Amino acid sequence: MGSSELLKIHPTLFDRARLAIMAHLSLAKRPVDFKSLLAELELTRGNLSTHMKKLEEDGLVQIDKTFVERKSRTTYCCTSKGKKEIRNYLVAVESALKSSL
Amino acid sequence: MGSSELLKIHPTLFDRARLAIMAHLSLAKRPVDFKSLLAELELTRGNLSTHMKKLEEDGLVQIDKTFVERKSRTTYCCTSKGKKEIRNYLVAVESALKSSL
DNA sequence: TATTCTAGTTTGCATTGCAAACCTGTTTGT
DNA sequence: ACAAACAGGTTTGCAATGCAAACTAGAATA
Numbered sequence: 086m087g088s089s090e091l092l093k094i095h096p097t098l099f100d101r102a103r104l105a106i107m108a109h110l111s112l113a114k115r116p117v118d119f120k121s122l123l124a125e126l127e128l129t130r131g132n133l134s135t136h137m138k139k140l141e142e143d144g145l146v147q148i149d150k151t152f153v154e155r156k157s158r159t160t161y162c163c164t165s166k167g168k169k170e171i172r173n174y175l176v177a178v179e180s181a182l183k184s185s186l
Numbered sequence: 187m188g189s190s191e192l193l194k195i196h197p198t199l200f201d202r203a204r205l206a207i208m209a210h211l212s213l214a215k216r217p218v219d220f221k222s223l224l225a226e227l228e229l230t231r232g233n234l235s236t237h238m239k240k241l242e243e244d245g246l247v248q249i250d251k252t253f254v255e256r257k258s259r260t261t262y263c264c265t266s267k268g269k270k271e272i273r274n275y276l277v278a279v280e281s282a283l284k285s286s287l
Numbered sequence: 288t289a290t291t292c293t294a295g296t297t298t299g300c301a302t303t304g305c306a307a308a309c310c311t312g313t314t315t316g317t
Numbered sequence: 318a319c320a321a322a323c324a325g326g327t328t329t330g331c332a333a334t335g336c337a338a339a340c341t342a343g344a345a346t347a
Contacts, residue, residue, distance in 0.1 A: 091206045092228070099202050100304085105192045108282040119325065127193070132305060134327055139303095155313065157325055175283045181209040182276045201335085220295070233336060235296055240334095256344065258294055 090177040095170040097143045102128055103136050110146060111171045116160035191278040196271040198244045203229055204237050211247060212272045217261035238262060
């Protein structure tokens with residue numbers, strides 16, 4: 086009980102932008118590309134890029150780069166670790182805050 | 187739907203320690219003192235002090251300083267704004283993540 | 288009265304987040 | 318064909334944040 090669950094939350098998820106990114110990716114049925122993410126979240130390209138890099142380094146997303154019609158196309162998927170950490174985030178926050186209704 | 191709710195979360199709550207502090211205070215029926223908070227959360231005194239200062243600046247907690255048996259005693263309460271922001275946090279996170287089970 | 292203890296606060300540095308500048312290649316205009 | 322604009326990101330530089338260690342002030346202890 087209490088706030089000790091909060092300690093188990095992955096530190097990288099304690100950021101509004103990254104949590105929003107992960108929420109998006111964990112919902113998506115298919116890989117999401119840079120442009121779509123940019124459209125949904127209110128971020129600059131630079132920030133989106135660095136957040137994705139960090140999420141990849143932590144193993145929460147997978148980045149794939151291909152070329153489509155001669156243009157580079159980068160897509161992102163939530164890894165199973167990412168899904169696990171997002172579930173854990175929700176559980177931890179509910180457990181810590183739910184009773185304080 | 188989606189991550190736009192996350193934008194409404196108070197920025198100061200995007201920190202593990204401060205969220206834990208607020209979870210604690212929003213549950214408490216009476217003012218909580220420095221020492222108790224320190225015991226429950228795993229923080230140094232310095233960090234607890236600065237976090238409390240920031241939470242006060244944002245109007246999320248109220249700090250009261252008195253003397254009890256000649257010793258200084260600082261207690262903290264969650265303000266109504268603080269309770270509101272905590273409720274909002276929970277609602278926003280659930281709304282953004284719940285469907286991704 | 289010197290030392291230690293309690294209860295915090297302030298400081299200094301290392302890390303983070305952001306926006307702006309940059310890079311690589313492609314399309315458009317002339 | 319060449320220059321200018323565009324697409325898709327990445328890197329950089331600076332300002333803000335978080336942390337632990339150092340500090341302060343008063344109270345208890347020896």
